[in-house]
Amino acid sequence: MQNSKIGFVGLGRMGANMARCLHEKGYRISGLFDLETHRAVSLAQELGATACVTLAEVTATADVVFTVVTNDAAMDAVFFGKDNLFIEAQGTDFINCATLSPRVHRHLERAAERVGARCMEACMASSIPQARQGELFLMIGGREAVYTDHKQLLMALSSDLHFVGPAGKAAEVKALVNMVMNINTAALAEGLGLGAALGLDLERLCRVFRQTGAHSRVLETDAEDMIHRDHECYFSAEHAAKDAGIALGMAESLGVQLPLARATLDQYLRLVKSGKGQLDKSGVAELTFPGRAAD
Amino acid sequence: MQNSKIGFVGLGRMGANMARCLHEKGYRISGLFDLETHRAVSLAQELGATACVTLAEVTATADVVFTVVTNDAAMDAVFFGKDNLFIEAQGTDFINCATLSPRVHRHLERAAERVGARCMEACMASSIPQARQGELFLMIGGREAVYTDHKQLLMALSSDLHFVGPAGKAAEVKALVNMVMNINTAALAEGLGLGAALGLDLERLCRVFRQTGAHSRVLETDAEDMIHRDHECYFSAEHAAKDAGIALGMAESLGVQLPLARATLDQYLRLVKSGKGQLDKSGVAELTFPGRAAD
Numbered sequence: 001m002q003n004s005k006i007g008f009v010g011l012g013r014m015g016a017n018m019a020r021c022l023h024e025k026g027y028r029i030s031g032l033f034d035l036e037t038h039r040a041v042s043l044a045q046e047l048g049a050t051a052c053v054t055l056a057e058v059t060a061t062a063d064v065v066f067t068v069v070t071n072d073a074a075m076d077a078v079f080f081g082k083d084n085l086f087i088e089a090q091g092t093d094f095i096n097c098a099t100l101s102p103r104v105h106r107h108l109e110r111a112a113e114r115v116g117a118r119c120m121e122a123c124m125a126s127s128i129p130q131a132r133q134g135e136l137f138l139m140i141g142g143r144e145a146v147y148t149d150h151k152q153l154l155m156a157l158s159s160d161l162h163f164v165g166p167a168g169k170a171a172e173v174k175a176l177v178n179m180v181m182n183i184n185t186a187a188l189a190e191g192l193g194l195g196a197a198l199g200l201d202l203e204r205l206c207r208v209f210r211q212t213g214a215h216s217r218v219l220e221t222d223a224e225d226m227i228h229r230d231h232e233c234y235f236s237a238e239h240a241a242k243d244a245g246i247a248l249g250m251a252e253s254l255g256v257q258l259p260l261a262r263a264t265l266d267q268y269l270r271l272v273k274s275g276k277g278q279l280d281k282s283g284v285a286e287l288t289f290p291g292r293a294a295d
Numbered sequence: 296m297q298n299s300k301i302g303f304v305g306l307g308r309m310g311a312n313m314a315r316c317l318h319e320k321g322y323r324i325s326g327l328f329d330l331e332t333h334r335a336v337s338l339a340q341e342l343g344a345t346a347c348v349t350l351a352e353v354t355a356t357a358d359v360v361f362t363v364v365t366n367d368a369a370m371d372a373v374f375f376g377k378d379n380l381f382i383e384a385q386g387t388d389f390i391n392c393a394t395l396s397p398r399v400h401r402h403l404e405r406a407a408e409r410v411g412a413r414c415m416e417a418c419m420a421s422s423i424p425q426a427r428q429g430e431l432f433l434m435i436g437g438r439e440a441v442y443t444d445h446k447q448l449l450m451a452l453s454s455d456l457h458f459v460g461p462a463g464k465a466a467e468v469k470a471l472v473n474m475v476m477n478i479n480t481a482a483l484a485e486g487l488g489l490g491a492a493l494g495l496d497l498e499r500l501c502r503v504f505r506q507t508g509a510h511s512r513v514l515e516t517d518a519e520d521m522i523h524r525d526h527e528c529y530f531s532a533e534h535a536a537k538d539a540g541i542a543l544g545m546a547e548s549l550g551v552q553l554p555l556a557r558a559t560l561d562q563y564l565r566l567v568k569s570g571k572g573q574l575d576k577s578g579v580a581e582l583t584f585p586g587r588a589a590d
Binding site for chain 1: 420421432434455457459464467468471472473474475476478479481482483485486488489490492493495499500503504506507508509510511512513516542545546549550551552553554555556557558559561562582583585
């Protein structure tokens with residue numbers, strides 16, 4: 001399948017770096033689209049690809065299209081807007097990488113089949129460096145036949161590739177991963193914030209956390225950033241709020257109570273409302289460290 | 296100091312196993328006390344020690360007394376009740392291992408000095424097997440001279456020994472460790488509970504958590520127990536509620552907002568109120584898995 005022409009819709013840092021990774025591994029990147037046109041233009045120059053002006057053009061120039069958009073609404077727009085990816089899409093395969101509500105993936109799979117195309121979800125539980133290096137943790141949902149057809153392509157992007165089940169199931173797992181990760185992040189921000197208020201040595205506190213029941217992956221990835229207020233964005237507070245909303249939406253429809261996910265959503269919404277939604281998720285520490293919230 | 300006579304007050308599974316560990320390493324265990332007399336009697340038989348009927352008798356028969364009681368109120372009772380450890384305590388050193396409010400340790404240090412005794416805090420961030428094997432993670436707070444005098448004894452109990460600072464400082468760090476650990480535990484219970492409601496394969500979900508940002512130490516220690524409802528108590532829900540209260544008390548006095556710690560306290564209080572306070576902290580999953588809360 002290395003002869004497939006591959007399009008990309010959504011050229012944020014995840015999408016752009018996945019395209020770079022595939023290009024480097026000899027895949028043919030064809031059409032590129034982003035609402036911010038300059039992204040498509042500059043990446044097209046870099047990779048010798050085409051910056052598309054319409055979504056339909058991406059479909060026309062590609063056999064496989066990756067979508068890496070921000071949320072459910074953006075996904076709805078690219079597939080069901082006036083200009084959209086399903087126009088003359090017969091024979092095209094779409095691999096949808098955004099973190100979306102599970103029902104969106106189920107709906108897309110059916111809609112694709114009506115126009116003779118195929119959709120598959122490829123949920124990513126990793127960040128930008130992994131996208132660039134082809135070491136994403138990928139969870140696939142959809143029809144197994146579609147997965148099999150693109151396994152080689154997915155392996156070029158991934159060091160951990162898991163077929164999870166029918167459409168929507170990977171999004172469910174992803175929503176749970178992000179829910180737990182974001183609660184743990186907000187918890188760490190509370191621990192370090194209170195530690196700062198107590199005048200404790202925070203580097204030593206982190207070493208103690210690491211050796212005890214307080215240890216977590218986010219301690220490794222976010223603690224230093226919280227202490228040093230380095231909130232360069234890998235995974236934005238806005239995204240964390242969105243993900244919490246997806247998990248809470250699923251929980252509500254199933255009658256499950258999630259008070260910590262709710263409290264975490266409230267924290268990330270506070271950040272968004274105070275204009276800090278573009279900070280990394282570690283920015284939640286701005287709410288818990290003494291003297292910061294007023295900044 | 297292996298010739299010191301060592302007393303123990305509070306013979307729950309932590310205290311009893313610390314005494315067993317020291318006995319095995321050649322230390323002389325002298326007086327033992329617990330409100331539940333049978334515990335003192337049976338452990339005294341096992342270790343060739345004396346089951347004391349009063350607290351004053353423990354002080355009279357020991358050079359060093361470990362206290363491993365449940366909470367601030369119990370600590371107040373053993374040191375300031377009618378029968379108490381400070382009676383004729385001149386020259387006795389007390390090593391206080393319970394998770395208490397930091398101010399209790401500061402108060403005890405001063406009170407001890409008034410009767411010619413010395414107090415030191417030795418906060419434990421480990422569980423029962425580590426107590427038995429002499430592999431506790433110990434954080435020491437108090438006067439450095441007292442620490443130095445008992446370093447060998449503490450090393451017999453500990454694989455990770457840290458002098459943290461003046462009295463109360465170890466309790467502060469310990470409160471933060473437990474606060475973050477308990478939030479992460481409640482978070483995991485929400486993730487697995489919602490996963491169960493979605494009909495996901497929970498063993499696989501845990502494997503995904505382990506490889507992603509959702510990973511945490513409590514995933515290793517509590518996930519299986521949550522799934523299989525095996526809540527044999529290592530660290531009780533009641534203790535988790537108590538610790539959350541300590542952390543929130545410190546935060547309140549410092550003006551720090553901790554909404555996740557608050558939500559976690561509410562969850563553990565729900566467990567306690569429904570008569571499940573003696574379950575292990577993993578029992579918080581009883582509140583989040585579908586169909587369990589009504590049991």
